[in-house]
Amino acid sequence: xxxxxxxxxxxxxxxxxxxxxxxxxxxxxxxxxxxxxxxxxxxxxxxxxxxxxxxxxxxxxxxxxxxxxxxxxxxxxxxxxxxxxxxxxxxxxxxxxxxxxxxxxxxxxxxxxxxxxxxxxxxxxxxxxxxxxxxxxxxxxxxxxxxxxxxxxxxxxxxxxxxxxxxxxx
Amino acid sequence: xxxxxxxxxxxxxxxxxxxxxxxxxxxxxxxxxxxxxxxxxxxxxxxxxxxxxxxxxxxxxxxxxxxxxxxxxxxxxxxxxxxxxxxxxxxxxxxxxxxxxxxxxxxxxxxxxxxxxxxxxxxxxxxxxxxxxxxxxxxxxxxxxxxxxxxxxxxxxxxxxxxxxxxxxxxxxxxxxxxxxxxxxxxxxxxxxxxxxxxxxxxxxxxxxxxxxxxxxxxxxxxxxxxxxxxxxxxxxxxxxxxxxxxxxxxxxxxxxxxxxxxxxxxxxxxxxxxxxxxxxxxxxxxxxxxxxxxxxxxxxxxxxxxxxxxxxxxxxxxxxxxxxxxxxxxxxxxxxxxxxxxxxxxxxxxxxxxxxxxxxxxxxxxxxxxxxxxxxxxxxxxxx
Amino acid sequence: xxxxxxxxxxxxxxxxxxxxxxxxxxxxxxxxxxxxxxxxxxxxxxxxxxxxxxxxxxxxxxxxxxxxxxxxxxxxxxxxxxxxxxxxxxxxxxxxxxxxxxxxxxxxxxxxxxxxxxxxxxxxxxxxxxxxxxxxxxxxxxxx
Numbered sequence: 001x002x003x004x005x006x007x008x009x010x011x012x013x014x015x016x017x018x019x020x021x022x023x024x025x026x027x028x029x030x031x032x033x034x035x036x037x038x039x040x041x042x043x044x045x046x047x048x049x050x051x052x053x054x055x056x057x058x059x060x061x062x063x064x065x066x067x068x069x070x071x072x073x074x075x076x077x078x079x080x081x082x083x084x085x086x087x088x089x090x091x092x093x094x095x096x097x098x099x100x101x102x103x104x105x106x107x108x109x110x111x112x113x114x115x116x117x118x119x120x121x122x123x124x125x126x127x128x129x130x131x132x133x134x135x136x137x138x139x140x141x142x143x144x145x146x147x148x149x150x151x152x153x154x155x156x157x158x159x160x161x162x163x164x165x166x167x168x169x170x
Numbered sequence: 171x172x173x174x175x176x177x178x179x180x181x182x183x184x185x186x187x188x189x190x191x192x193x194x195x196x197x198x199x200x201x202x203x204x205x206x207x208x209x210x211x212x213x214x215x216x217x218x219x220x221x222x223x224x225x226x227x228x229x230x231x232x233x234x235x236x237x238x239x240x241x242x243x244x245x246x247x248x249x250x251x252x253x254x255x256x257x258x259x260x261x262x263x264x265x266x267x268x269x270x271x272x273x274x275x276x277x278x279x280x281x282x283x284x285x286x287x288x289x290x291x292x293x294x295x296x297x298x299x300x301x302x303x304x305x306x307x308x309x310x311x312x313x314x315x316x317x318x319x320x321x322x323x324x325x326x327x328x329x330x331x332x333x334x335x336x337x338x339x340x341x342x343x344x345x346x347x348x349x350x351x352x353x354x355x356x357x358x359x360x361x362x363x364x365x366x367x368x369x370x371x372x373x374x375x376x377x378x379x380x381x382x383x384x385x386x387x388x389x390x391x392x393x394x395x396x397x398x399x400x401x402x403x404x405x406x407x408x409x410x411x412x413x414x415x416x417x418x419x420x421x422x423x424x425x426x427x428x429x430x431x432x433x434x435x436x437x438x439x440x441x442x443x444x445x446x447x448x449x450x451x452x453x454x455x456x457x458x459x460x461x462x463x464x465x466x467x468x469x470x471x472x473x474x475x476x477x478x479x480x481x482x483x484x485x486x487x488x489x490x491x492x493x494x495x496x497x498x499x500x501x502x503x504x505x506x507x508x509x510x511x512x513x514x515x516x517x518x519x520x521x522x523x524x525x526x527x528x529x530x531x532x533x534x535x536x537x538x539x540x541x542x543x544x545x546x547x548x549x550x551x552x553x554x555x
Numbered sequence: 556x557x558x559x560x561x562x563x564x565x566x567x568x569x570x571x572x573x574x575x576x577x578x579x580x581x582x583x584x585x586x587x588x589x590x591x592x593x594x595x596x597x598x599x600x601x602x603x604x605x606x607x608x609x610x611x612x613x614x615x616x617x618x619x620x621x622x623x624x625x626x627x628x629x630x631x632x633x634x635x636x637x638x639x640x641x642x643x644x645x646x647x648x649x650x651x652x653x654x655x656x657x658x659x660x661x662x663x664x665x666x667x668x669x670x671x672x673x674x675x676x677x678x679x680x681x682x683x684x685x686x687x688x689x690x691x692x693x694x695x696x697x698x699x
């Protein structure tokens with residue numbers, strides 16, 4: 001154990017005593033925690049009071065073979081200078097999760113709006129989930145793994161008869 | 171309050187009667203801007219006051235994060251310069267650090283110093299564009315021409331070292347840098363830094379027109395800035411002393427001696443002055459790094475003979491850096507194959523252009539909109555990805 | 556005296572100094588703005604930037620275009636008065652370039668607008684832009 005990682009160990013033990021989590025310390029200033037869907041909002045509220053005021057990013061990973069989406073929240077504390085990452089799982093067929101907009105307000109709202117458009121995940125409690133980047137898009141959510149871009153682009157934009165573009169069909 | 175000026179009386183805008191109902195109109199501050207890229211803001215205006223603003227992004231959306239899933243890390247290094255076109259080397263560095271940490275590669279010492287020198291030169295070049303575009307928006311056309319004239323010295327330096335004026339073709343790649351400095355590069359860098367000192371002396375001269383247009387305009391307090399997610403010069407202009415290079419030092423920043431400028435007022439003038447101060451600190455960093463530059467290899471031995479199929483082990487990693495506009499970060503997930511399974515790019519402008527801009531534009535006069543807009547130092551390519 | 560068609564005569568009178576409409580996309584911004592700046596000064600050739608499409612002769616489509624922004628570019632093109640010229644700058648506009656497998660960028664500009672000159676490069680140097688303008692002048696001189 002690195003002598004510099006004292007504060008990280010303190011925080012992890014504190015969380016472990018109050019909530020049911022799996023955690024590890026990857027290196028100095030990095031804590032990774034996995035938690036179940038139901039306790040997410042309580043843990044986030046507790047973390048904000050401990051000093052994790054800055055929500056750096058929210059991201060979604062699409063694990064097709066296991067049939068789930070994994071939502072990750074990256075939080076930074078200006079007081080202790082530590083980054084904490086929270087991971088939760090959502091079912092892929094019905095992706096609905098509670099929004100953290102009640103805790104981090106506008107900075108969470110814009111991340112959730114983007115993820116709703118690109119992956120199709122619904123955030124309960126977020127009132128403005130209108131489309132952000134795309135206009136008149138009628139296809140499936142573009143960043144999912146079962147939407148192959150190279151096939152779509154070949155059908156839609158390229159022409160096999162064109163000499164210049166025959167290369168893309170090999 | 172009314173003022174007497176040369177015998178006539180002018181009524182200030184605050185005490186004019188509000189316009190009668192039904193005179194609100196929609197105004198589209200549209201996509202063909204002379205500044206960086208295409209971005210639109212829909213304003214609702216009542217007389218001379220802006221009632222509400224709504225951002226309209228998406229003119230430059232390419233789907234970067236999924237494009238990176240089809241390419242190997244060495245191909246991605248070339249793609250990563252185009253994340254934000256105004257500061258290509260800084261984003262190159264973030265991506266290279268993420269791959270290095272995933273694969274647990276030891277980057278040689280000389281490569282770390284060269285990476286820091288190139289990143290700081292790119293930061294100076296980006297702040298020069300900020301200065302030029304901000305002057306043009308507030309009416310000072312000479313500043314615009316002067317800024318773009320001085321910027322060309324740095325672009326010639328990039329062409330000498332990396333081969334491209336604007337895009338360095340993945341110069342900072344995973345494992346180190348692609349090639350060493352050529353002969354005579356060190357003296358040329360010192361001469362260019364002298365020219366930059368000259369330019370900053372001209373920029374700091376007091377300009378009363380700029381003071382009147384930028385002081386007291388677009389005030390952002392600290393609590394609102396943290397709640398809306400602002401980082402970088404926008405947050406430092408409101409009074410919080412924070413910089414990723416000091417909070418969690420990466421590369422060799424813990425061995426260098428530099429300061430972080432902070433101001434308390436939170437208006438457009440404070441943000442603009444922080445940009446000029448940061449340029450001075452960057453010049454100091456480059457001079458120190460050039461003096462301490464050690465000899466040795468410039469790339470890790472694993473990447474020496476270019477094999478396009480390099481496998482990344484399973485795992486995930488989150489890397490944060492200070493790019494010229496704020497906090498830039500990359501979250502990379504790998505499942506054991508050659509290509510990354512998922513890359514999430516967090517750019518500073520995604521938060522600056524949508525929540526912060528909509529908050530600041532509410533309730534101001536329409537003539538102040540350009541000064542507030544350009545003082546946030548935006549880059550739409552970084553937001554849309 | 557050489558006999559010239561009416562179109563050739565109007566073009567010879569009007570296209571001597573080119574006025575450009577301001578539509579700088581992201582990659583084009585980094586190389587078109589130095590052309591306006593003080594090192595590669597374009598005002599000495601008579602070229603200036605105007606704000607309204609009705610005053611302009613030339614539309615520079617610089618950098619990759621997405622489906623959302625090509626609709627706006629088309630509207631701008633329809634508002635320009637004859638004679639008008641479209642110049643495509645950069646390899647992403649001509650063939651799709653680096654984003655050839657993206658679902659949102661356009662791959663061939665000639666499907667949407669009639670193009671006169673292509674300037675390849677990523678991004679092209681400012682000298683290449685001047686060479687393209689010189690070719691326009693030569694083309695107009697030899698028009699019948």
